[in-house]
Amino acid sequence: MATIKDIAAYCNVAVSTVSRALNDHPDVSAETRRKVLDAVHSLHYVPNNAARDLVLPQSDSIGLVVRGAENPFFTPIIRAVEKACEDLGYTMVLHQIPAGGDEVGEGARLVQSKRLRGLIMLGGRYDYTSDDVSAIGVPFVCCTYTNHFGDLDAGSFSSVSIDDKAEAYRAVKQLIDNGHTKIAILLDSKTDRSISERRFCGYCEALADAGISLDEGLACETVEFNMGAAFACVERFIAERPDITAIFSVADTMAIAAMKAIANAGRTIPDDISIISIDGIEMSLYTVPTLTTLVQPKALIGEKAVEILVDVLDNGGKTRHVRLETTLRPGGTVGRVHSVDLA
Amino acid sequence: MATIKDIAAYCNVAVSTVSRALNDHPDVSAETRRKVLDAVHSLHYVPNNAARDLVLPQSDSIGLVVRGAENPFFTPIIRAVEKACEDLGYTMVLHQIPAGGDEVGEGARLVQSKRLRGLIMLGGRYDYTSDDVSAIGVPFVCCTYTNHFGDLDAGSFSSVSIDDKAEAYRAVKQLIDNGHTKIAILLDSKTDRSISERRFCGYCEALADAGISLDEGLACETVEFNMGAAFACVERFIAERPDITAIFSVADTMAIAAMKAIANAGRTIPDDISIISIDGIEMSLYTVPTLTTLVQPKALIGEKAVEILVDVLDNGGKTRHVRLETTLRPGGTVGRVHSVDLA
């Protein structure tokens, strides 16, 4: 395995010259640089990261902990983060953990063992305490979530996400504007101190503003945040509550599972039941009918997270909390409510 | 940040003693070991991986290069690989590259820069030459594909995959058994020297065995292996070839896009057009109707890949080529052909 020593010998220069040539230092003659680069090529030299990390005061690695990586919503964000890291000269270290996992603990471990300079967490909890995050020890960004239910000082971390409550409000408003009043909400749990609770809040407010009184029985709680649970819940739910005319789902994956349950029950979308959700995953373009959803700017979310982190790291920039907006993508799953009985 | 030097000083022992204690060497007194472990705790010492990797002849890392990571088919395999690595005392280093990327080149680079002991490639090409892979330099496993179109010596690498041709045959046979004769195939390219070409082969053989003559115009080639391309192709295709009664898709993702195109065209599944594919991604359970597909044992594929690699690495085991079988999951997308004209 070739090292810079081999390159140096091959070119009859010193290792430091090779190092400089390789790291784009200005004080290297064009000819020397060319010689070195040639040697790199013909000797199949690849830098040893371990050695570089060892000597450098700090690594150039950023950790990305993904909680619940089976959610296809995260895939484009992960790719955007990897690309943004690369563009800014950083290396992304990815770690996937289960949906209910301890992203903070795992993140802290990762930071230490891999000497990470910063951490991005995707899909985490909304209720960190200062104690929780004290172990992390490097700047971090909460990606797709905030600390609404926690007690973190805003200056101690960054976040990039949509405004959960406002966007949920907007989604439900779409249904209301189409005449719906019996609107169910499909979520993990109304009181998960996290994404679902936050969006439930927007749901409630939209109903209240429209003068529709809240019916607690209209919350279809899946407990687990996955398609299987959503399917089973909705299947049961629509049998129990045949009066609903619309569903707001907090995620596309769950909405798609719901659509299946609705179809199985012999009901039609959107004629019998309308459905709207938030996310805009690729698959939601291919449901029949196309899912009406509030599309999150996934690539932008990933890019922003890296941008903020790198700014904090490289320029001592201030932590920031960025709220991005979704784009309503009209599909075919929301229709006007049918007047059931005009007697 | 504490180093073993700090620990050594704190305990009044040499760094070598600390190293031994930390690495469970036998020749350390129980008392010294305890002292060291205590110091580790109170000084919050965490080993520096870079330094360890640098000095050790080999790391305990296995690389996983995923080509086309946006395909949800890979997600469960990636998770299985990560888990299997962890269980066997290895660390997985993941690297995602675009669908058309150079997995061998990237893999080789990864091996060197991260000092990987072995490599698993997911979703690669089927036509490696010995020259291509010579740069890798460590044992590797082709995961979900083989070297059918290449010239690699079977003993020089391992592979875990399904039998593409046989499974494609089986899928098409399902359609034939239901009376279909005008069967289209949805694929990347008939001659991609890779997965599509291999499955196209099984398609042809199934038709031939059933006495159905091959109609080259029945191949719907998407060029790109993604949902958008599949949708556009099928949309065009079914307008041009209204005579087809069934489609065999080489992947679930493309099948789902096809279903959308068919629905848009006002045709019904399976009454007008039947569809079957290979993969069994989670989403295929939630299409309407449920996609009939040959489910690949995704977790097993990932586990096997790691198992073989670690056996080669740790026990000098022989390279192996494992062919796993799919499971037919009957859905609602395959029906008996309708007699169009019995005149």
Place this chain on the structure above:
DNA sequence: GTGAAAGCGCTAACAA
């Protein structure tokens, strides 16, 4: 059972 010392590959002073 323990210590001293060499060296893994690399970068960054410091010299020239």
Place this chain on the structure above:
DNA sequence: TTGTTAGCGCTTTCAC
């Protein structure tokens, strides 16, 4: 512009 050299933190001979 280039070379010499010290060390980053760790493991591992080789002595004792």
